[in-house]
Amino acid sequence: MKKKILSSALVLCGLLTATTAPAVDLIGVVDMAIKNDPSLKAQAWRRDATGENRKQALSALLPNISATAGINGGNSSADISGVEVSDNDIDTENYGVSLQQSVFDWSRYKQYSIAREQVDQAEASYQATYQLFLLDVASRYFTLLNARDGVKFSRAQEKALKRQLEQAEQRYEVGLTAVTDVHNAQASYDQARATVIRAVNAKLDAEEALRERTGVMFEEYSSLTEDLPLERPEPANSQGWVDMALQHNPSVRARQIATNITNETISAQRAGHYPTIGLSASYNNSINNNYPVFNAGGVDLVELESNSMNYGLQLNIPIYQGGRISSQTRQASYFHNAALDDLEAEQRAAMRQTKNSYNAIEAGIEEVQALKQALISAKSSLEATQAGFEVGTRTIVDVLIAEQSYWRSAQNYSTARHTYILSHLALRQATGILNRDDLETVNSLLQTAEVELLPEDNS
Secondary structure (H helix, E strand, O other), X not given: OEEOOOOOHHHHOEEEEEEOOOOEOHHHHHHHHHHHOHHHHHHHHHHHHHHHHHHHHHHOOOOEEEEEEEEEEEEEEEEEOOEEEEEEEEEEEEEEEEEEEEEEOHHHHHHHXXXXXXXXXXXXXXXHHHHHHHHHHHHHHHXXXXXXXXXXXXXXXXXXXXXXXXXHHHHHHOOOOOHHHHHHHHHHHHHHHHHHHHHHHHHHHHHHHHHHHHOOOOOOEOEEOOOOOOOOOOOOOHHHHHHHHHHHOHHHHHHHHHHHHHHHHHHHHHHHHOOEEEEEEEEEEEXXXXXXEEEOOEEEEEEEEEEEEEEEEEEEOOOOOOOHHHHHHHHHHHHHHHHHHHHHHHHHHHHHHHHHHHHHHHHHHHHHHHHXXXXXXXXXXXXXXXXXXXXXXXXXXXXXXXXXXXXXXXXXXXXXXXXXHHHHHHHHHHHOOOOHHHHHHHHOOEEOOEEEEEEOOOO
């Protein structure tokens, strides 16, 4: 163990004890989650599966070639008035090759275009899932850090209020205070114990949430450094980020591709009214090794080989199919209209999320600064209240309130710092540019030492 003092408001809050045990950091957690998370893997498999659509659609535009081969055997005999005139073994071989090629089929061309769009859509959907995944893992990581701070602060508060209870009991025993002071101190201490229980449970839940992604339960975690830079986004206006989101957000991109797909589907369905042209060709070879040839001297068995080749163009003109094509075309048009509305909704959601994240950063900077000062003020207020209590100008209730206010300020300050970091990541996710490099940048703000905050002796 080694002692060190933080350079901010927490210097006024107590002694700091840091452990040098190895700790996992954000990047370590993210890499483990990418490796082990089943939901992300499933999305990757779905993307790869959709990628096969293009190859399958392309196959409908390429020649279809097949070959056949067969061997047949048997026996054939004939007799006239009980006299056998022939008894032949049958031995034939057949070989053939056929080719089918679509020359013009508009629906097949459109299906190929649709398949290509589907591949792009699957990639966009995967990128949306991947970026949400990165943000979610980071959120779970910092939620855990905040929960760990909650345990530290609640336990420190419990210890401080226990000391206040002991002092109240001692003063009551010698007649320096009323029994109500003991009751007030006891009530505050009991509430602090309940707070510790809630904090510990929140920490356990946060650990399980992170384990759900990584499949691993870590023992130590790198904490957010005290010297946290507070930087505004660049560009320094929300509209610039909104424009970026409309261009790069993968969920918006997926919806845009969906409108392309439904538009191509309209053309594909309408193609049911168009003629199609197909080319076919075939070659067949047949060999009969025991072909009977009758002559004056009897029957000779010879080898007979025959070859045939056929080719042609087929034109198919649809005339009437019961209204099915028209109905399918209208249906595709309705789906296209729905896709356009879905795109509008996705764009609005991206705009709102981007603006909210940008505003959260702006507000977060002010909040962190204000809560840092509030923590310093709460510490000064606690010290002044304790001094006033010693000389009889303040009551124990005042001391208890000041003590609780101080630890509440410490927790609020911790929460604001973690929220500020997540707001930066959320802004980049909303605009569709969140990647591992961004997490590397955040990771540089983590310290590998576990920091424990211990309250000063307020007796």
